[in-house]
Amino acid sequence: MRRIGIDVGGTHTDAVLLEGDAVIATTKALTSTDVLTGIMTALETLIDDTAFDPTEIEAVMLGTTQFTNAVIERRELTEVAAIRIGMPSGDGLPPKVGWPDDIAGALGDRVYMLRGGYLYDGRPIAKPHEREIERVVDDLVDKRVEAVAISSAFSPMNPEPELELARRIEEALPDTRITMSHRIGRLGLLERENAALLNASLLSFADGVVTAFIEAIRARGLMCRFFVSQNDGTLMDAEFARQFPALTFASGPTNSLRGASRLTGLDDAIVIDIGGTTSDIGVLQGGFPRESNVVIEVGGVRTNFRMPDILAIGLGGGSLVARGGMSVGPRSVGHRLVDEAMVFGGDTLTATDIAVAEGAAEIGDPGYVAELGGDTIASARATMNDMLARGVDTMSPGEQPLPVVLVGGGAILASSFDTAGPLVHPEQAGVANAIGAAIAQIGGEAERLVPYDEQNRDANLQQICELATAQALRAGARPDTLRVADIEETAMSYMDGNMARVRVKVVGEIAGLGAPASEAAR
């Protein structure tokens, strides 16, 4: 089968055409302000270069930073009514508490707190008040609210209060878009509610992006299915993406790691993605990124999305080389590399110039760096290798040295990097992100707080696996390819009866598509 992966980055939009595991063609275009033009330029180049028959393409996968950037730049956000069910608990901690003023303001000032929700042991916090609910729904109708985020205490364990309120609002306001927190986040009410609010505020933008993209690929004769990549390395289909745009946050680093895994066939490795300004070092565990466990802020708002654990160090292709090579970075000429670097006739010595002077790269005109002193080159090389070595040591999980995979446009900087494990610099390393998007799978996740001891552990675990499987099937996974990718068990302190928080992730191939060769062989 053939698929196309597209990665929209800050500078470049990359596209790749894959046949099974094999990369048939790759292309790079500049990312345009409207994003879509850049995507179409990349697609058209790919079509022209390969002269493939568009009807043979089975799917297009898009990895994009548009929704993250909309939150960071406070663009394209719509007002959202925030409704929390959990009173009398949480009085004084209303939705959007602790948010930066500008983004809180962008979402408007409609905030409601209702009685209800559940406790850790499944008992209700309070009986809902019918009149209270009526008043809120009437107010939403009155104000013609277009987007609503609903959260409820312990809703990952019992979503009924969120579902019931959503039904009431749908009855009264059939066109209003609703995000329920239990569909988007895990335990941690404030962070889950924040995720639901950001998501709801992006729904209208997501509709526009998805519709425009589908129209554009259809206009090029691509009548296939279309998916968007999520932060956990799995895909969502177009309809799901319209409902959950916030799940694309941080999908870029994930795609880069997953692409590196596919390019090298390695499931466990350190991956260095070298760009213009930084090197992002991540870790592959079992073919997926190792995840960070800290609270992740998106645009200054705390969320509890799972994001890859990335160490960014200030070394990239545009990094400034100073003090005779003793210092490299963190300052960088960034995208002005093509004007300011010496190999392009500029007068700034950059990391790229060192790589060209060493003969490790063919970029610009090597004549401009022919006069560069051998001491400076050797010293800068030692500095860069030392920076990378420290980063890799820091990220390495255990005593056994892991292979190090180089990807990204600046990967040539590290070609003589000396590591304990093997150094792998795959061909097509420059488009690893787009490949990562193309090969992503469909996943499902479930999380519950359960009594947990030797007697009921297996039964509870099986039940949570079934919930995760059901979610993966709803998202469009093929039943015979599903496997449990991750089980996380967190014990709860100060509780008898061994309560534990258990989270299960299930992944599989997209239903209706053939599995790539290496997946099928596993």
Place this chain on the structure above:
Amino acid sequence: MRLSVGDLDDLSLGGVFLATGGGGDPYVSYLLAQQALAASDGVDLISADTLDDDAFVATIGGVGAPSVSLELLPSIGDPLKALRAFEAHVGRSVDALVAFEVGGGNSLVPLIAAAQSGLPVIDGDGMGRALPEAQMMTFPIAGISPTPALAIDYEGNAAMFDSGSAQTYERHIRAVTQAMGGMIIAVEHPMTGEALKSAVVRGTLSFSIDIGRILRERRGLAPQLLPALGAAFEQSQYGALVELYTGKVVDYASAIVGGYDVGKATLAPFDGDGASLTIDIRNEYLVARIGDHILASVPDLITVLDYETGTPINAERLRFGQRVTVVGVGCPDYYRTARALEVVAPRCFGFDFDYVPIEQRV
């Protein structure tokens, strides 16, 4: 000293350091304290020694599983509600509030009630760090009964305690906490100013602010923070700070045993060469050792700092692969007395060795 909103960041951050892995994430208590203080003229943080001997003091704080309050959010009125119910129950007005422990949300709960009632808060606490059980506080060690005590839940239901011993009270309040939704606010240890002075660990809230300021202003690689932190500890009742280890977490396992997070973390050097360090955990970091050689143990303080930023890390946030610097520091002298060691020595946590002060170990 008059506490205002501007002090809360440093107080919370420094508190996580002194909490030695325990105490939970102070974020929601921080948000509530921020609002309570902003709505007040500030809170007087007073030295225990300025208090009249016949003044009436009580401790106030949260009891329960920190993970529960991630969903069952606390309310801004709860601490004052608990205080007023307690006063009605004992028939007397409280003159000043004191924290159970420094660290986590429990440094901040007294400030919320104080901002709303106008009462002062004692610059000090009943632990000088965080410890898991009520009988481990300095007050019961000094013979001050934790009861009569009162606890309220999220909807204002109250439970009163009158217990024969601190151990009994601990057992009962744990059971009640579970029945009340997993997290409650308790007011306990009614005592005179004179009794307070005999047992309180002095100056710990203002010291948290000092430590928090150093961590914030010098945020960066942990080993580079240590000289400034060390200088602050050297001049305090805790004494010299010792860097025990720098490395990454290569193994981490925890399980619930008897209602506690019991676990063990193993750390290895970044480059993999050299001896590994193990840390025993029971909510707090209790023992740090390389092989059979013990570097530090409870009641001395063991704290784990994020290597990149110097930020202290709670035990529940410790994870495989994390890069950390581990430091140790002595406990306040009170915990080195024979009477205190009866309830906080390593053997009280199930370890088979006696307490040796950190300065004699390292």
